[in-house]
Amino acid sequence: MPRATVDTRAEIRAAALELFAERGVEATSLREIAERIGITKAALYYHYASKDALVGELVDPMFAELRELGDELEGRPVDAGDEAAVRAVVERFWELCLRNREVVRVLIHNPALIARAEIAPRMLHWRERVDAVLVGSDDPADRVRAVVALGGVQDTVIVFEGDDLAAVRGPAIDAAVRALQPGRP
Amino acid sequence: MPRATVDTRAEIRAAALELFAERGVEATSLREIAERIGITKAALYYHYASKDALVGELVDPMFAELRELGDELEGRPVDAGDEAAVRAVVERFWELCLRNREVVRVLIHNPALIARAEIAPRMLHWRERVDAVLVGSDDPADRVRAVVALGGVQDTVIVFEGDDLAAVRGPAIDAAVRALQPGRP
């Protein structure tokens, strides 16, 4: 029987992202995804050749955004002393995490994912690249600061998921910018 | 046939923690854990009644430490202006994460875990409780700062796992302490 909606593929992705983010990829079966939108597992296989292919298509948009951000910033590292410039990059990273927060959740929660053949090549150290651009330095202490700042920012969109994220934005970015300042407090 | 080692239970826990941290709990089977230490799945079941029981015993020590820290700090909130006091708490949290970094990894990577009946009651908002003690405030902005600081610190013991963590400690704690300072940078 034909279905009420036109875009079954989009429906599959939406249901899958929700379940993957909530329970993890391994803990979610294709049967569950299919049943959530009222089709059978076999019908799902008509649209996606495998679970890996589905996961790959889900995480792709975020990787594309990260690559764009990396490309744009590459070659012109941020001066750590220029607070406005640092803040601008942190803000963009926050917005990116916010837009893709369900994907962030999936990636954080599924380490085995990045080892899968379909997905690993697309990861390319995603956040590490932004780290590097942001601190523009190989100094290990600078890298640590970047991990605290961006890791912390990334965590907020997950931890405060149900809350008013517009209110979280300001303090989160402030804290991250401060964490990035070199030297002892 | 009796085995070379005395403490099979400890061997099981060690192998399980390694595999759970690496791939996630759902993606690791009891057969894999058993075979890694040269016994069968049935032998493993002699020592642990279920997968949940095994997971529970693995995460217990960290929860116990968090409860101790919470108990000790409870009732005497840290003055956000007292930098030395703030630093002391952040340092203790860092050490706790470092000691339990494989468990941290397991918990981060397995959201579904905290919903399991055996484990949920022991979680009791672990990090949230430390957050609360640390900022000693219900102000949402303070809570956000605490999440950035402690989330960032927690991330470093995972991200820099293979590196020299003694060198990571200083910059990580500095960055977290700075992130906790109120107001705009």
Add this chain to the structure above:
DNA sequence: GTCTATAGACTGATAGAC
């Protein structure tokens, strides 16, 4: 495009011999 039916592998867990 969606279905039913099924293959084949693996899972967590148990029974009972040694």
Add this chain to the structure above:
DNA sequence: GTCTATCAGTCTATAGAC
């Protein structure tokens, strides 16, 4: 304590009807 053997259930994935 560890084994072999097995259960019932689930999984990914496919074949073929409509």
